[in-house]
Amino acid sequence: MADDPENSVDKPDDNDAGKPEKMFTLKKWNAVAMWSWDVECDICAICRVQVMDSCLRCQAENKRDVLGRQDCVVVWGECNHSFHHCCMSLWVKQNNRCPLCQQEWSIQRMGK
Amino acid sequence: MSLKPKVVEFFEVWPRLRGIAESVITLRKVERAIWNTSFSDVYTLCVAQPEPMADRLYNETKEFLESHVQVMLTRKVLEDTREDQKDNKATSDLLQRYYTTWMEYSQGIKYLHQLYIYLNQQHIKKQKITDTESFYGNLSSDAAEQMEIGELGLDIWRVYMVEFLASELVRHILEGIAVDRASNGTLDWHRVQTINGVIHSFVEVQDYKKTGSLKLYQDLFEAPMLEASGAYYTNEANKLLQRCTVSEYMQEVIKILECESKRAKKFLHVSSLAKLRKQCEEKFINDRLGFIYSECREMVSEERRQDLRNMYIVLKPIPDNLKAELIQTFLEHIKNEGLETVNALKGENIHIAFVENMLKVHQKYQELIAAVFENDSLFLSALDKACASVINRRPSERQPCRSAEYVAKYCDTLLKKSKTCEAEIDQKLTNNITIFKYIEDKDVYQKFYSRLLAKRLIHEQSQSMDAEEGMINRLKQACGYEFTNKLHRMFTDISVSADLNNKFNNHLKDAGIDLGINLSIKVLQAGAWPLGSTQVIPFAVPQEFEKSIKMFEDYYHNLFSGRKLTWLHHMCHGELKLSHLKKSYIVTMQTYQMAVMLLFETCDSLSCREIQNTLQLNDETFQKHMQPMIESKLLNASSENLTGETRIELNMDYTNKRTKFKISSALQKETPQEVEHTINSVDEDRKLFLQAAIVRIMKSRKVLKHNALIQEVLSLPKVSFTPNIAMIKKCVESLIDKQYIERTANSGDEYSYMA
Numbered sequence: 001m002a003d004d005p006e007n008s009v010d011k012p013d014d015n016d017a018g019k020p021e022k023m024f025t026l027k028k029w030n031a032v033a034m035w036s037w038d039v040e041c042d043i044c045a046i047c048r049v050q051v052m053d054s055c056l057r058c059q060a061e062n063k064r065d066v067l068g069r070q071d072c073v074v075v076w077g078e079c080n081h082s083f084h085h086c087c088m089s090l091w092v093k094q095n096n097r098c099p100l101c102q103q104e105w106s107i108q109r110m111g112k
Numbered sequence: 113m114s115l116k117p118k119v120v121e122f123f124e125v126w127p128r129l130r131g132i133a134e135s136v137i138t139l140r141k142v143e144r145a146i147w148n149t150s151f152s153d154v155y156t157l158c159v160a161q162p163e164p165m166a167d168r169l170y171n172e173t174k175e176f177l178e179s180h181v182q183v184m185l186t187r188k189v190l191e192d193t194r195e196d197q198k199d200n201k202a203t204s205d206l207l208q209r210y211y212t213t214w215m216e217y218s219q220g221i222k223y224l225h226q227l228y229i230y231l232n233q234q235h236i237k238k239q240k241i242t243d244t245e246s247f248y249g250n251l252s253s254d255a256a257e258q259m260e261i262g263e264l265g266l267d268i269w270r271v272y273m274v275e276f277l278a279s280e281l282v283r284h285i286l287e288g289i290a291v292d293r294a295s296n297g298t299l300d301w302h303r304v305q306t307i308n309g310v311i312h313s314f315v316e317v318q319d320y321k322k323t324g325s326l327k328l329y330q331d332l333f334e335a336p337m338l339e340a341s342g343a344y345y346t347n348e349a350n351k352l353l354q355r356c357t358v359s360e361y362m363q364e365v366i367k368i369l370e371c372e373s374k375r376a377k378k379f380l381h382v383s384s385l386a387k388l389r390k391q392c393e394e395k396f397i398n399d400r401l402g403f404i405y406s407e408c409r410e411m412v413s414e415e416r417r418q419d420l421r422n423m424y425i426v427l428k429p430i431p432d433n434l435k436a437e438l439i440q441t442f443l444e445h446i447k448n449e450g451l452e453t454v455n456a457l458k459g460e461n462i463h464i465a466f467v468e469n470m471l472k473v474h475q476k477y478q479e480l481i482a483a484v485f486e487n488d489s490l491f492l493s494a495l496d497k498a499c500a501s502v503i504n505r506r507p508s509e510r511q512p513c514r515s516a517e518y519v520a521k522y523c524d525t526l527l528k529k530s531k532t533c534e535a536e537i538d539q540k541l542t543n544n545i546t547i548f549k550y551i552e553d554k555d556v557y558q559k560f561y562s563r564l565l566a567k568r569l570i571h572e573q574s575q576s577m578d579a580e581e582g583m584i585n586r587l588k589q590a591c592g593y594e595f596t597n598k599l600h601r602m603f604t605d606i607s608v609s610a611d612l613n614n615k616f617n618n619h620l621k622d623a624g625i626d627l628g629i630n631l632s633i634k635v636l637q638a639g640a641w642p643l644g645s646t647q648v649i650p651f652a653v654p655q656e657f658e659k660s661i662k663m664f665e666d667y668y669h670n671l672f673s674g675r676k677l678t679w680l681h682h683m684c685h686g687e688l689k690l691s692h693l694k695k696s697y698i699v700t701m702q703t704y705q706m707a708v709m710l711l712f713e714t715c716d717s718l719s720c721r722e723i724q725n726t727l728q729l730n731d732e733t734f735q736k737h738m739q740p741m742i743e744s745k746l747l748n749a750s751s752e753n754l755t756g757e758t759r760i761e762l763n764m765d766y767t768n769k770r771t772k773f774k775i776s777s778a779l780q781k782e783t784p785q786e787v788e789h790t791i792n793s794v795d796e797d798r799k800l801f802l803q804a805a806i807v808r809i810m811k812s813r814k815v816l817k818h819n820a821l822i823q824e825v826l827s828l829p830k831v832s833f834t835p836n837i838a839m840i841k842k843c844v845e846s847l848i849d850k851q852y853i854e855r856t857a858n859s860g861d862e863y864s865y866m867a
Contacts, residue, residue, distance in 0.1 A: 022691070024709050026656055027698060028630040029686035031679065032570055035668075036638035038676040052639035074674055082674075111674035 037074040037111055039082040045099055046087035055084035074111035079103045085110060117159040122168055129153045129169075130176055136227055137180060137220035137265075147227070155230045166235040170258055173228070177265055181217070181272040188213045189277070207284045210277065211306045214313045217269060225262030232260040263320045270317045270328065278332050285310060285333065286340050289379060293344065297371060297378075308379050315381050326383055334384050338391050341372075345395035353400070358407040362422040365396045393429050405437050412438075412445045421484045432490065443494040446477050450502030463518035464525060471543050474499055500550045512791060516553045519544065520560035527580060528573050537579055545586050554591060555797060555833045559790045561587075562599055562642045569606045570634060570683055577607075601640035609634045616667055627660050629686075635668070635677070643680065651681050652728040654707045682733070690746075693766055699746070700774040704729065704737040709746075712762050721756035740775050802835055802843040803852075810853050810865040818844075818861040 036042070037051050047056045054072035075085040081100045083091070091099060098105050132150040135142050158166045189209045225232065236258050259267060274281075288307045292299040314329040352364050369392055376388045397404065404426065411419045427435050453469040477495050485491040506513045523544060526537050551557055568574045584603060588596040613632055620627065636643075653661065665677055684703040688710075689696060701709075707727050711718060724734050738754055741747045746766055750759040802825065809824050810816060816824070825840050844863070847853050856862040 023713055025689040025691065026629045026706070027687040027689050029632070029657065029660065029703075030572075030684060031631070031633045031660075031664075031686075031703075032636065032683040033633060033664075033677045033679045034636045034638050034641070034643070035672075035675045035677050038674055050639060052637070076674065109673055112672045 037082065039074060039076075040080065041082070044084045044087055045081075046083050046091055049084070051082065051084060055086045057086055058084075076108040076110075077103070078106050078108050080108070115155075117161045118156070119161045120156055120165070122157065122160075122165050125153050125157055126169070126172055129157075130172070133173065133176060133224060133227065134180070136223045137177075137217065139216055139220050139223075150227060151230075154228055158231055158235055164235075166231060167258075169231060170235075173261065174264060174268070177268045178272065181268050184213055184217065185273055185276065189273070206277075206280060207288065207306055207310055210273075210281060211309045211313075214269075214273075215309065217265075218313070218316065221262055221265035221269075224265060225260065228261040232262075236260050260320075266317045266320065274314065274317060274328070274332070281310060282333055282336050286337060289337070289375070290340075290344070292375060292379075297375060304378055311379060312381060326381070329381060329383075334381075334387070337380075337384070338387060341388060342391050342395055345392055346399070349396050349400055353403060358404060359411075359416075359419045359422070361400075362404065362419070362426050366422060366425055368392070368396065389429075397426055398430055401437075408438055408441050412441045415480070417480070417484055424485050424488070428488075435490065439490055439494045442491060443498045446473065446495060446498035447501055449473055450498060451505070454502060463521035466515070466518040467522040467544060467547055470499065470503060470547050473502075474546060496550070499547075500552070503547065503550045504552045513553065516551050516556035517560050517787065517790075519548055519551060520557050520564060523561060523583060524564040524568065527568060527575055527583065529575050532575075534576060534579065537575065538582065541579070541583050541586065545590060548587075549590060552834050553794070554595070556791065556794050558595060558599075559642065559794050562602070563786075563790060565599060565602060566641050566643065569602060570636075577603075598640045598642075601637055605636050605640065606634065609636075612668075612671075615671075616664060619667055620663070625663065627663065629660060631660050631664070633664055636680075638678075643683075649682055649730060649733050650728050651704070651707075652726065653679075653681070654710050654727075656710055657703075692762060692764065695767070695771060697768060697770075698772045700772075701741075702737055702775075704733065705741055705775060708738070708741065717759050717761040719756065720754050720758045720760060723760065724756075744775050746775075798833060798835065798839065799843055799846075802840055803847055806840070806843055806847055807852050807865075810863060813865070815856060815862060815864040817859075818863065821863060 039051055042050055042052065044051050044055060049056055049059070051074050053059070058072040073085050074082050075088050076082045077088075077098050079098050079101050081098050083099075088105070092105055096105050097103060129150055132142060132146060154169070157169045158164055189206070258264075285307055288299070288303065292304070311329075311333060314333050315326060318325045318328045348368065352361050356364060369389070372392050373385065373389055376385045380388065404423065407419075408423070410416075411423065423438060427438060450470065450473050453473060454466060457465045457469070459465075474495070477498075478492075481487060481491045481495060503515045504513055523541065526532070526540055526544070548554075548557065565580070568580070574580050581603060584596050584599045587599070612635060616633070617631075661679065668677060669675070681703045685700060686703060686706055687698050687700050688706050689698050690709075704727070708723055711723060711726060720734070720738070723729075723738075724731075727734075729737075735754060738747075738749075738760075742749045742754075742760075745763055747760050748763045751757075805825055805828055806821065809821065813824075821844070822837060822840055825835060844853070848855065848863075851866055853863045853865055856864050
């Protein structure tokens with residue numbers, strides 16, 4: 001058990017004294033969460049790079065947005081397959097079908 | 113007078129002209145009018161009717177000059193010698209007489225050249241071979257080729273005077289120089305000038321030549337001079353060796369080199385300076401390297417700066433391979449000192465001592481190289497080699513080198529909250545890069561660094577975000593963008609999260625929602641953080657948290673689309689207010705621990721199994737988080753070992769003189785398993801990198817011998833690590849298994865790429 005040296009003053013915290021209350025109250029919570037693209041397959045079938053990372057082209061060109069993040073988002077088709085947006089926009093120039101299921105490609109939503 | 117060509121009788125004009133020529137060449141006074149007349153005499157002869165008499169004039173002049181020089185030789189130069197053959201002093205005056213005569217003649221011939229200017233320019237220039245002709249080897253090379261009068265005069269001097277006297281002159285000059293050496297350069301000024309004049313006459317006499325104008329000087333004088341000097345130096349060196357220590361010898365040699373180069377300037381033609389210096393270095397240094405090096409080891413190990421400085425000066429001009437011994441000794445010395453200071457290290461703060469001791473060694477020798485070796489790049493690279501070999505040394509064949517880990521931990525210590533001021537931290541981080549650059553396993557460093565950075569960021573232990581960013585930028589400078597990409601993303605995640613929290617809290621305020629707890633959430637980008645998805649542990653979130661989680665998730669999904677959030681409860685912590693005791697306490701603890709405490713809201717006693725089932729924690733996590741709670745005495749356990757049947761209940765008699773405290777968690781300490789895990793993950797990354805590299809190479813080469821393949825892999829631009837051959841072999845094997853490549857049928861050590 002380690003004492004927090006900054007708060008070592010010994011005085012009872014009587015702010016809520018006397019009130020009927022729970023035995024345990026949450027005062028503060030420092031939570032950590034991790035976000036990832038909500039995808040079925042976490043590898044982009046076009047460039048074979050994880051969708052969480054930038055696509056190959058973006059990695060090579062070192063593209064980044066103002067915040068310094070790599071600005072390479074994910075795109076979902078109506079068929080629910082997902083790819084890097086950069087990869088897909090190149091792909092549809094050749095063939096307007098989903099590379100995985102051959103359905104007509106139309107964008108369902110974009111990652112943000 | 114008229115310029116018109118006319119008929120002249122050669123015999124009428126020539127005797128007159130010859131008389132004047134003699135006056136001119138002996139520098140006697142010639143009246144302006146007479147000069148002018150002679151000048152036109154030359155013209156008249158050259159354009160004479162019916163036949164120009166230029167050739168005849170030339171031949172007569174040549175004959176005149178020849179006889180003149182011969183007369184000078186006997187009358188002025190040799191005269192005394194014949195009389196006082198035995199008198200040494202008089203003999204040495206040969207130089208003086210030669211010099212005086214030469215001064216007169218060389219001046220006279222210049223005037224004579226002027227007098228014959230018409231002949232020179234109109235008659236002789238025309239016949240001269242042009243540069244182009246001589247370049248294409250169209251040289252009829254007849255001996256009768258005519259020279260301009262000035263050149264002719266010099267050539268005649270060379271033939272009749274210099275070549276006749278050469279050996280005598282050179283002997284005298286060398287004697288003169290020897291006297292100067294013996295008298296420490298105090299030879300009288302007049303004599304010096306004479307010798308210098310004589311030496312330079314050898315050059316001047318051929319100055320007019322376009323090529324090889326130094327040949328006479330070199331053959332006649334320079335070669336014997338160098339030889340004589342060489343002998344003198346060898347002799348001197350021998351003398352010095354007998355009475356001097358190495359240290360004194362070097363001092364003397366430096367002095368001698370100095371004097372000799374002054375002496376060379378005093379006497380010799382510029383073209384000889386470098387040669388003589390080389391000769392001097394050859395005899396005093398190259399030939400005596402064994403002696404000079406005999407105390408090298410002691411000098412280096414005792415760091416006798418003055419001696420080392422002298423040795424450096426002495427050795428500087430000689431070729432690099434000869435210096436190798438000094439450099440090698442120096443390198444060994446640094447290496448030993450480095451190993452000594454690093455090997456003795458033990459204990460918890462080994463990483464701090466490691467970096468700081470290495471830095472001390474590095475700084476010390478860097479300073480020494482600057483002061484003693486003029487920052488010579490050879491020595492700097494020796495320092496680099498020594499440091500690299502100390503830093504990358506593995507304690508034994510089977511143990512990995514831990515420097516990368518130490519250096520990363522050192523950064524961590526600096527960047528964590530402490531009382532050190534920022535400027536000092538900044539300075540130390542910069543220094544740290546010096547050591548970092550020597551690390552071969554930069555990928556190991558990166559792994560450790562990113563894990564430690566993740567901990568600092570998540571647990572908010574950083575001293576300052578500026579310092580964190582500064583360090584990332586330094587690493588970026590040293591290793592490139594790729595190396596720090598993830599570190600950067602981690603860093604930005606934290607600042608984005610801070611922003612997000614503000615927005616979220618404002619959003620709650622606007623919506624009039626009070627969650628009742630102070631919520632602070634960090635949203636990390638998957639992939640950038642060294643956490644690993646395996647670490648997501650199943651956990652039934654208590655309903656006390658659920659509202660907060662739901663609010664935030666809704667808000668987040670509203671803000672971003674296509675993202676999903678995974679809560680990393682093992683990294684969350686919070687403050688729980690305990691009101692069941694006499695005093696109320698605020699305790700900082702892990703989320704899992706909070707969840708356990710919350711279970712006791714409704715009952716007084718629970719078995720371990722019950723707790724575990726309610727919260728759906730796995731054994732390992734449960735044990736890890738329960739133990740500190742029992743140890744802190746907040747909870748009582750019915751048995752020491754926590755088994756499924758162990759009863760847990762609240763300790764209602766708990767007291768603590770502090771009202772705010774923290775349950776220490778095992779999580780924040782680095783365990784040996786974690787270190788091992790880090791190292792293993794580095795190995796995995798390396799294998800993938802190598803496999804990818806091998807596939808790329810094989811794809812472009814199609815077929816390659818084993819050794820050639822290894823060579824190609826080794827020659828890859830290596831940023832972060834040096835691959836070892838065993839690992840490459842393993843990767844080749846696994847690629848064969850995966851059928852990327854195969855062994856060719858006809859040869860055992862050849863591979864081919866399989867498309």
